[in-house]
Amino acid sequence: MPAATALAHPNIALCKYWGKRDRALNLPSVPSISLTLSPFSTRTTVEWGVATDELIMNGGPASADEARKVFAVLDLVDSWRPRARVVTANDFPTAAGLASSSSGFAALVLAATAAAGQKPSAEQLSILARRGSGSAARSIFGGWVEWRAGERPDGMDSHAWEIQPVDWWDVRMVVAIFDGGPKSISSREGMKRTQETSPYYPAWVASAPLDVSEARAAIRSRDIEKLGAIMERSALRMHASMMAADPPVLYWKSGSVWAQETVTSLRKKGIPCAWTMDAGPNVKVLCEAGSAAEVAARLGAVADRVQVLVPGGPARLVNGPA
Ligand code: PMV
Numbered sequence: 001m002p003a004a005t006a007l008a009h010p011n012i013a014l015c016k017y018w019g020k021r022d023r024a025l026n027l028p029s030v031p032s033i034s035l036t037l038s039p040f041s042t043r044t045t046v047e048w049g050v051a052t053d054e055l056i057m058n059g060g061p062a063s064a065d066e067a068r069k070v071f072a073v074l075d076l077v078d079s080w081r082p083r084a085r086v087v088t089a090n091d092f093p094t095a096a097g098l099a100s101s102s103s104g105f106a107a108l109v110l111a112a113t114a115a116a117g118q119k120p121s122a123e124q125l126s127i128l129a130r131r132g133s134g135s136a137a138r139s140i141f142g143g144w145v146e147w148r149a150g151e152r153p154d155g156m157d158s159h160a161w162e163i164q165p166v167d168w169w170d171v172r173m174v175v176a177i178f179d180g181g182p183k184s185i186s187s188r189e190g191m192k193r194t195q196e197t198s199p200y201y202p203a204w205v206a207s208a209p210l211d212v213s214e215a216r217a218a219i220r221s222r223d224i225e226k227l228g229a230i231m232e233r234s235a236l237r238m239h240a241s242m243m244a245a246d247p248p249v250l251y252w253k254s255g256s257v258w259a260q261e262t263v264t265s266l267r268k269k270g271i272p273c274a275w276t277m278d279a280g281p282n283v284k285v286l287c288e289a290g291s292a293a294e295v296a297a298r299l300g301a302v303a304d305r306v307q308v309l310v311p312g313g314p315a316r317l318v319n320g321p322a
Contacts (some may be wrong), residue, residue: 008315016235031208037312077112172292
């Protein structure tokens with residue numbers, strides 16, 4: 001049976017994606033920018049032509065909801081597809097705000113198209129991955145990545161592209177982990193509620209494009225202070241829009257605030273660094289390679305666990321099953 005295995009790294013958004021202009025096609029209301037991160041990865045094997053559709057996730061059968069999402073994406077790869085067995089594993093906590101869906105759907109579409117003998121471009125892969133999870137559109141690429149919102153109703157212009165490659169800038173992303181458990185509200189549900197009920201949502205959408213163009217320039221000039229200020233502004237505005245939803249979409253825990261205050265005090269000591277937060281309580285801190293040890297030590301005093309990540313490469317085919 002034709003099979004292929006792919007590996008993809010998760011990405012963390014520096015300028016956030018929150019809200020959809022088309023829910024069915026997963027088209028974003030705003031552009032976003034991310035950094036692809038190693039060594040965390042998802043490894044996925046797709047085997048076509050088996051007796052029944054099956055999804056094995058992290059060593060066990062996946063939930064019906066997960067399976068529905070995965071096989072819906074395989075239907076887009078080939079609408080007359082044979083049944084498939086998908087085996088996928090993350091080497092980091094699933095669904096804890098560490099973007100496991102970003103690496104998951106990127107690895108899935110690369111393995112599925114390769115096993116089907118297709119040779120899509122990176123942009124086509126990004127469009128396919130976007131249908132599984134918006135942020136997965138960015139994990140097809142390595143390094144510094146932008147996902148354009150696009151304007152076309154069919155979404156064919158809403159894909160990611162590489163701003164700068166993995167070796168452009170020697171930075172680190174220090175992840176302060178407070179809670180490895182599943183998130184309280186899925187990003188899909190959180191976005192829907194924010195969009196439908198938050199009076200701040202229109203202001204968030206209006207402010208995001210400028211964040212993206214300024215962050216792109218800061219990345220190209222390797223300006224950590226400028227990029228850091230934009231990162232925190234984007235995360236705060238996204239979370240402000242969520243908090244104003246009804247009922248509120250609140251991912252923060254006390255530890256999240258302690259980590260943010262730690263970052264502010266590191267900056268006061270002259271160490272350039274900046275935080276971001278996604279749909280979970282964990283805080284991710286961007287800094288230059290030379291300051292990562294001190295940043296990690298300081299965050300280690302307030303977090304359950306700290307992990308130092310480096311810029312990661314694009315999604316790629318690998319040998320051997322997941
Ligand atoms: O791709 P999704 O549906 O898991 O949404 C990701 C949302 C955030 O992580 C909060 C922001 C982002 O741009 O990744």
